[in-house]
Amino acid sequence: xxxxxxxxxxxxxxxxxxxxxxxxxxxxxxxxxxxxxxxxxxxxxxxxxxxxxxxxxxxxxxxxxxxxxxxxxxxxxxxxxxxxxxxxxxxxxxxxxxxxxxxxxxxxxxxxxxxxxxxxxxxxxxxxxxxxxxxxxxxxxxxxxxxxxxxxxxxxxxxxxxxxxxxxxxxxxxxxxxxxxxxxxxxxxxxxxxxxxxxxxxxxxxxxxxxxxxxxxxxxxxxxxxxxxxxxxxxxxxxxxxxxxxxxxxxxxxxxxxxxxxxxxxxxxxxxxxxxxxxxxxxxxxxxxxxxxxxxxxxxxxxxxxxxxxxxxxxxxxxxxxxxxxxxxxxxxxxxxxxxxxxxxxxxxxx
Numbered sequence: 001x002x003x004x005x006x007x008x009x010x011x012x013x014x015x016x017x018x019x020x021x022x023x024x025x026x027x028x029x030x031x032x033x034x035x036x037x038x039x040x041x042x043x044x045x046x047x048x049x050x051x052x053x054x055x056x057x058x059x060x061x062x063x064x065x066x067x068x069x070x071x072x073x074x075x076x077x078x079x080x081x082x083x084x085x086x087x088x089x090x091x092x093x094x095x096x097x098x099x100x101x102x103x104x105x106x107x108x109x110x111x112x113x114x115x116x117x118x119x120x121x122x123x124x125x126x127x128x129x130x131x132x133x134x135x136x137x138x139x140x141x142x143x144x145x146x147x148x149x150x151x152x153x154x155x156x157x158x159x160x161x162x163x164x165x166x167x168x169x170x171x172x173x174x175x176x177x178x179x180x181x182x183x184x185x186x187x188x189x190x191x192x193x194x195x196x197x198x199x200x201x202x203x204x205x206x207x208x209x210x211x212x213x214x215x216x217x218x219x220x221x222x223x224x225x226x227x228x229x230x231x232x233x234x235x236x237x238x239x240x241x242x243x244x245x246x247x248x249x250x251x252x253x254x255x256x257x258x259x260x261x262x263x264x265x266x267x268x269x270x271x272x273x274x275x276x277x278x279x280x281x282x283x284x285x286x287x288x289x290x291x292x293x294x295x296x297x298x299x300x301x302x303x304x305x306x307x308x309x310x311x312x313x314x315x316x317x318x319x320x321x322x323x324x325x326x327x328x329x330x331x332x333x334x335x336x337x338x339x340x341x342x343x344x345x346x347x348x349x350x351x
Contacts, residue, residue, distance in 0.1 A: 016222070052296055070244050112143050133160075
């Protein structure tokens with residue numbers, strides 16, 4: 001029989017790395033108004049509640065991934081109609097980064113559909129990191145599994161963040177992927193952390209998991225030696241041709257509960273409202289911000305999934321009195337130019 005929990009203590013925003021499933025479940029399942037109040041209170045202790053960090057995400061190598069992640073259209077195991085592309089040239093990536101900065105992004109994320117980077121490809125990525133960093137942008141990459149030596153090389157190049165999601169709970173993980181283990185993912189995150197790079201790690205909900213698996217995902221993230229500096233919470237975007245292409249859509253209240261729970265147990269982390277935003281109305285997104293989400297991908301399209309147009313983001317921010325982190329505001333107007341053309345970005349169902 002589970003021990004009773006004290007919600008006042010759980011909702012205190014205490015920095016901990018020893019959360020139990022019962023405690024996380026109690027936070028997640030408390031009355032919705034109480035959950036949002038606790039999350040917003042904790043959020044205000046560590047962040048400006050009216051700022052949101054904006055990132056741009058670019059696929060630098062698309063498709064033909066050898067992994068069999070059941071949600072991912074980039075997997076070579078499934079026929080989703082996605083074109084396979086080679087690693088982009090450094091010059092092309094820098095042009096995209098310059099445009100992203102002009103459009104108001106403060107972090108530029110580069111994703112490659114690899115199991116792990118080969119030495120010759122990593123050399124190219126290291127140069128991308130150096131040059132993007134020189135533009136004054138924060139840098140982030142997601143390249144699959146890393147050795148400790150590869151993590152050290154990325155750190156030396158100046159990488160700020162490395163993204164590597166846990167996806168789900170350890171118990172449900174085998175239902176989603178068979179080509180790498182949960183321990184493989186944890187090992188990569190440890191290598192990244194040991195190299196002094198900020199960790200970006202979260203997961204996806206709405207993949208047919210039980211609610212307890214959502215608690216398990218949060219527990220794994222919150223009980224790391226150090227909380228991930230960035231925690232992306234993705235809502236599954238069901239893609240035809242993948243094993244999860246017919247999964248029933250997640251209820252938005254469940255998604256908001258996940259955002260709020262992540263905020264409460266990881267109070268100093270950026271919580272990113274990630275994939276699935278295109279399917280959310282502005283009221284759902286507003287509640288996510290109220291629940292402690294303070295990071296988004298900013299752009300008009302993710303590679304295989306739609307994303308709210310940048311102009312729509314700015315309109316919503318204006319309605320809510322939110323501004324992008326680091327933006328200049330003059331006469332209550334956010335001075336960030338809208339993108340001039342549509343861009344193709346990396347599949348955020350993985351990031």
